[in-house]
Amino acid sequence: MKETPEPIESVETAKKISETLSQFNFENYLPAAWHPYWDDLQSIPFLGFFVLLVLGYVVAKLLTAIFSKGFGKIGKRTKNQYDDQLIQLVKKPLFLTLFFFFIGLGVKTLPITPATEINLLRVLVSIVILVWAMQSFTILTLSLKSLAQIKDKADAVQPKTVPLFEIIGKVLIIVIGSYILLILWGINPTAWLASAGVIGIAVGFAAKDTLANLFSGFFILVDSPYKVGDYINLDSGERGEVTHIGLRSTRLLTRDDVQITVPNNVIGNTKTVNESGGHWEKCRIRIKVGVAYGSNLEQVCEVLQDIALSHADVIKDPEPRVRMRGFGASSIDFELLIWIPQPVLRGRIAHEVYMTIYNEFNRLGIEIPYSKHDIYIKQMPG
Numbered sequence: 001m002k003e004t005p006e007p008i009e010s011v012e013t014a015k016k017i018s019e020t021l022s023q024f025n026f027e028n029y030l031p032a033a034w035h036p037y038w039d040d041l042q043s044i045p046f047l048g049f050f051v052l053l054v055l056g057y058v059v060a061k062l063l064t065a066i067f068s069k070g071f072g073k074i075g076k077r078t079k080n081q082y083d084d085q086l087i088q089l090v091k092k093p094l095f096l097t098l099f100f101f102f103i104g105l106g107v108k109t110l111p112i113t114p115a116t117e118i119n120l121l122r123v124l125v126s127i128v129i130l131v132w133a134m135q136s137f138t139i140l141t142l143s144l145k146s147l148a149q150i151k152d153k154a155d156a157v158q159p160k161t162v163p164l165f166e167i168i169g170k171v172l173i174i175v176i177g178s179y180i181l182l183i184l185w186g187i188n189p190t191a192w193l194a195s196a197g198v199i200g201i202a203v204g205f206a207a208k209d210t211l212a213n214l215f216s217g218f219f220i221l222v223d224s225p226y227k228v229g230d231y232i233n234l235d236s237g238e239r240g241e242v243t244h245i246g247l248r249s250t251r252l253l254t255r256d257d258v259q260i261t262v263p264n265n266v267i268g269n270t271k272t273v274n275e276s277g278g279h280w281e282k283c284r285i286r287i288k289v290g291v292a293y294g295s296n297l298e299q300v301c302e303v304l305q306d307i308a309l310s311h312a313d314v315i316k317d318p319e320p321r322v323r324m325r326g327f328g329a330s331s332i333d334f335e336l337l338i339w340i341p342q343p344v345l346r347g348r349i350a351h352e353v354y355m356t357i358y359n360e361f362n363r364l365g366i367e368i369p370y371s372k373h374d375i376y377i378k379q380m381p382g
Contacts, residue, residue: 048109056102064095082146086139093128093135100124122184129184133177140169161221164214164247209265210248216268217247230276231343234267241344255347275343282315284339285346287353290331292367297324297332300366304336307356313349315339331369 071087107120144162157165182189226232226242232252233239238260240252250267252260275283291300301322308320321337336357340349361368 046110049106052102052106052109056099056106059102060095060098063098064091067091067094080146080149082142085142089135089139089142093131096131097128100128125184126181129177129180133173136173137170140173141166144169158221161218161247164218209263212265213248213263216264217245217249220250220264220268221245221247225272226274226277230274232275233273234262235270235272238262255344275346281343282339282341283343283346284337285350287336287338287350287357289334289336289357290328290369291334291361292330292369293332295332295366299364300334303360303364303366304334304357307353307360308336308338311338311349311353311356313340313345314353315341330371 068087068091072084074083076084104121104124107117107124110117112120141162144157144165145159147157148159148162179189226245228242228245230242231240232242238252238254240254240260242250243253243259244251247264249261249263252262254260287304289300289304291297301324304322305320308314309316314320315338318339320339323335323337325333325335327333336353338349338353340346358368
């Protein structure tokens, strides 16, 4: 059975990388007057390598210290600690990159075959790529958390959306790092990308509901139609306080102390009434009252206004209002419009106001009509 030949693109890429790596020569970075001394060092096996090893360590330490102090002074001018933490995270991979650069130059001086030399250089570059990729995870997390704490920022980056961006960023880092490593070692990444695409499609179909909830939760957090602590009403009739907004679901706590978990895909595609929205948290409730025809309407308005103003939990600014709404079948219809501090108080305050209205109307002789049917019998049966 014949072996499948390596793709032409992969071979050409490997050749280009080999040519690029072979161009590194420490002698090219030395003044012309120093070339004879360098040739003398290379005449002694491994001496040139160890000289470059020591020189690389010293230069890497020196340049890293200059970088740290230089950017550290700039970081001290800022109020947050992000700059200082970022400098500390970059120091290690920066030192390793500089040090491995000199090691790579030293490899060029070793008495080894060209193939071994290229493989050693590939190993060094691979280690540098892996170190930068791993450190990028920490830098990504630090950057997202710092950005989420800034008030004047893009609404997309919030403490609750940080995990989503972190996962996406880490996946991108892994994909880019893996692609570079495959190209570095002369491996054709096309087949790997095709396999990843097929797997992605399969996973997408299998977890479409989960992904729908995930993206809906992300847009809910970005759009902010409600927040934790708000009282919302759903089309399905649920009403409660928002206690948690996650990437998969939203949790409501009803007045019956029952927790309702609603998938974000459902709540994102339904009409939501936020009672705590608007310019402030307070909200207005309507107390409907009917009085009998013939009642003193001015007295009714005055009594309702006084009842609202006398209640301790009714907000005085905006002040309560009384409005006549129309002529009913058996009553003249009024509405008492009052503002309350929080939507959660709606039930209790409405109950107390209704009780006070009933008692006060009874005391003043204001009739509250109700549906009555009078039956007239023309003739009693014999």
